[in-house]
Every structure is written in structure tokens, then in C-alpha cells.
Amino acid sequence: MSDAPADADTSGSATASWKERAESTLAAAGHKRGGARRAVLELLDGQECALTAVEIEDALRARGARRPVSRASVYRILDELERVGLAQRVETGQTMVRFERVSEQTEHHHHLVCDECGQVMPFSDDELERAISRLSEKVPLSVSEHEIVLRGACRHCAS
Amino acid sequence: MSDAPADADTSGSATASWKERAESTLAAAGHKRGGARRAVLELLDGQECALTAVEIEDALRARGARRPVSRASVYRILDELERVGLAQRVETGQTMVRFERVSEQTEHHHHLVCDECGQVMPFSDDELERAISRLSEKVPLSVSEHEIVLRGACRHCAS
DNA sequence: TTCCGTGCAAATCTTTTGCACGGTC
């Protein structure tokens, strides 16, 4: 196993992809590997921003390459990923909740939502993060996470 | 009408309560007054923070003073208030969406949510608002509103 | 072999809608 993928070492090396780390984290948590979950992990790993369960289902059903995954499984998998901290729920004010991968390696970001077309885009801002962390010290809550959403019209819809 | 309630003047004077301004705004928009809406407005006006439709329904059904209002009406009324900008939807990551009154007179605020007990508390921070407005100039979105939620454990649950 | 992961169908739960009646303008 000379050129066997070093990927096999998913014990947390900084070079492992999110998907790889996710698989090992889940394995460590006592989960078996399943085809549906692998497909979802692969899809999420390639995404820039949050997707809804339906979008995930459709994407997997569309690409000939990946196996289709039932809606129920998508929800179960996302729920699990959220529970172990590999993914997070994003509330955009739209009908359906969205999900995206998370990790220390993944850049922390927030969301811009276009009220017109529904497009969701990521953004990040250091000054904002600093304000948030200072603030977190002052509020009557032991803050574990924060979510920020800016709503308005995207460039395309505003013009 | 020396000490007669200047409240009667609901044309937008700074002294009118939110409820009064709401009623006149709605009237101006061509709406008739209804008992259910009045009850909801009165309840919301006395709230510090966001409530769910069910909480509103229960509160109105509980207090002997106020008339009960059907769930459907609560949703319809909230929807209307949101449309004209008198109330806003608050996504807390909990199952149900919450609503609260809004106005220029009402202090702009955001929310703290306890993951344990579900309590929702308001907070406001000038530095954060400044960071948000500076940021709003830089993103590829014509920002019309923003929502910030900090999640964690409240003092009671953390101890 | 044991047990978890997954699909399918049914169940839940929140929010919306259709319709008819009663009150407001």
C-alpha cells in the first residue's frame, strides 16, 4: 500500500479533507459507513455554502455519478452531522432550513440572503467577529455560537 | 381635553404607543379594525421579546381579560404586521418562528437563545451595530435588514 | 451473525388556505 491514499489516516491531520475527517469522527463515534452518508458527505464537502435537504436530495439524484439518497436519510444524516459538530444549521428566513459543513479548518462565515431570488452567499468579516467576541463576554449567556444574516437585494436583483 | 389621552392622536406623534401607531398605520392601509387584531396588538405591545404564534394564542386564551383568538388569525395578523413593517420575524433555531413588534421608537435589538431551556432574551450593542453598518457597505448586497442570534447556555442553565 | 444504515410510507407538526358568518365602515 505504497501509494495507498494517506487519506486512510483520517485521525485529524490538517491535510485531511472535511469529508475524511467527518468519516473518521463518525467512525470513532461508533457509526458504520453507509453509501448514503458517503454521498452526502462528498456533496457537502464540495459546497461553498448552505443547502436545504431538498437541494441535497435533488443534487444527489441528478448527478449520474452519485447514488440517490432518500429524503429521510438526508435529514437523518444532517441531524447526525449537526449533533457531532460537523455541520451546522443555517436559518435564512426562507421556508426550509439549510445546512453546511463546519470545522476548524473551514473558514468561519455568515450569510447574505437575497429576498428577491433567494440566493444565499457566504461572507466573513474580522471586525464583526471581534465585535461579537467582545460582546459575548458581556451578555448573560455562556455563548457557544452565533449566527448573522444580512438580508436585502443581491446585485442582480437590485439592478 | 386637558388631560384627555393625547393617545387619541395616533397620527404618528412620538408619544403614541406602538399599538396606537399600529392601528393607525393599518387603518391608513385600508384595514378595518377587528377584535382579534386589537387583542394581538395589545399583547405584543406589552412584550419585551419575541413570541411564537402558539404562545400568543395561549396568552390570549389564558388571560380572562382578553378574548381568545384562533391560531389562523394569529398567523394572518402577524403576517400583515410584518408586511407593513410593524413586526418582524425572528428565527431562533427553534422549531417555531417568533414575532415581535418593531418601530423607530422601539429600540433595535437582537437575540440571545438558551439551547437548554429555550429562553429568548433581547440585547443590543452599539459597537456591533457599527460593525454591521460598515460591513453593509462592503458586501455584494443592498442590505435592508440584519439579524443576529447568539446561542449558548443562560445563567440559570449554565450553573 | 449482529446491528446499524437506509428506503419507503405513514405520522407529526407548523403554517396556510377555503369557506361562511358577523362586524365595521
Next chain:
DNA sequence: GACCGTGCAAAAGATTTGCACGGAA
């Protein structure tokens, strides 16, 4: 008298759960 506001019941839409089978360990 015309129409809007409201209640009730049904519908719609998102997410969850029950159950049985097939694959992973």
C-alpha cells in the same frame, strides 16, 4: 349594503418516525 376580519376545518409543506431489509463490521 359592501367587504373585510375571523373562526373552524381542511390542506399544504417540512421534518420525523416506524418498520423491514440489506450491507458493514
